[in-house]
Amino acid sequence: MTRVVRFHRTGGPDVMQFDDLPVGDPRPGEIRVRVEAIGLNRAEAMFRSGAYLEAPRLPARLGYEASATIEALGDGVKGFASGDPVSVFPAFSMNDYGVYAAKAIVPAYGVMRRPPGASAIEAAAVWxxxxxxxxxxxxxxxxxxxxxxxxxxxxxxxxxxxxxxxxxxxxxxxxxxxxxxxxxxxxxxxxxxxxxxxxxxxxxxxxxxxxxxxxxxxxxxxxxxxxxxxxxxxxxxxxxxxxxxxxxxxxxxxxxxxxxxxxxxxxxxxxEFVRDKERLARASAFIEAGLAGGRLKPVVAKTFTLDEIVKAHVYMESNEQLGKIVVTVPH
The missing domain is CATH 3.90.180.10 (Medium-chain alcohol dehydrogenases, catalytic domain)
Structure with missing residues (x-):
């Protein structure tokens, strides 16, 4: 079992709750990860409130972006190994997957290696x-x-x-x-x-x-x-x-x-392009070169813990922040 943030009705930050759910094993093409840090996005607040590009299927998960460590690989997943530090990036529907959790199943097409030298908090603020x-x-x-x-x-x-x-x-x-x-x-x-x-x-x-x-x-x-x-x-x-x-x-x-x-x-x-392998490769090469050269550097506005997820969403909707809000996941 793992703690997962879900909402059973749309609304403000207080509709989010913790549910204890079985993690299970990854299916073909999926990866199970231990989440270390989550990058918050305005899209998640809109999804939670019922104002996003797609309507949530309740009860719904949340979360597009995280730093994590691989725990298990589904059949057919190549190029990764258990223990690899990775980044989960937005390439899927939150009606199918979500990373507001201690552990999560995510699609392999939404995972890439963590940028070299980046901490879990920094990497959660990149993609x-x-x-x-x-x-x-x-x-x-x-x-x-x-x-x-x-x-x-x-x-x-x-x-x-x-x-x-x-x-x-x-x-x-x-x-x-x-x-x-x-x-x-x-x-x-x-x-x-x-x-x-x-x-x-x-x-x-x-x-x-x-x-x-x-x-x-x-x-x-x-x-x-x-x-x-x-x-x-x-x-x-x-x-x-x-x-x-x-x-x-x-x-x-x-x-x-x-x-x-x-x-x-x-x-x-x-x-538009994150499922296009060629364009994604060009994007990641540009971004990783910029990070390595110091031309690109993510700005972290504030960090919260997963227990403070409601406070983190309240802060996100206050519009006070300059940069990314990151939620850490203690284990």
């Missing part, structure tokens, strides 16, 4: 953030030296990863934040420009930062009415990625700016 940013900015957007990218809600772990990735290829990172509270921290985190949207004109600020050209890419997890301004701040033939829906209101299509500038507005999630 969702950097894979998500790499897929949009590098793989699809072809971000390169001299390009500008606007990064709304830049204090999230994905936003900070996007800043670092943009900087690593010589692009201009323009972070946005609603209030001044995180502006200085975003500058310290490497943003070339920080726009406080409650105090500054977003379009004017981006035009100033880019010498009037506008940004070729926007990487937005929020949506909502601000998409109109983001489109106006873009250069011709740009791509506006929307990879989240944090806004409480609907997202308009900025038809005039899109037509004037031949813009592409594109929905995006990390799941």
């Amino acid at each position: 969702m953030a950097y894979l998500t940013a790499w897929g949009a900015l590098i793989d699809i957007g072809q971000l390169s030296e001299g390009d500008a990218v606007v990064i709304p809600a830049a204090s999230s772990s994905v936003g900070l990863a996007a800043i670092q990735i943009a900087n690593s290829v010589g692009a201009i990172s323009i972070a946005t934040t609603r209030t001044r509270a995180k502006a200085a921290a975003l500058a310290v985190a490497g943003a070339a420009h920080v726009v406080v949207t409650s105090e500054q004109d977003l379009v004017a600020a981006v035009n100033h930062a880019t010498g009037g050209r506008g940004a070729r890419l926007v990487f937005d997890p929020v949506g909502g009415p601000q998409v109109e301004q983001l489109a106006q701040a873009m250069s011709s033939n740009g791509i506006l990625f929307i990879y989240g829906a944090l806004a409480s209101t609907s997202t308009p299509f900025p038809a005039i700016a899109a037509m004037q500038k031949a813009l592409t507005l594109r929905g995006y999630t990390v799941f």
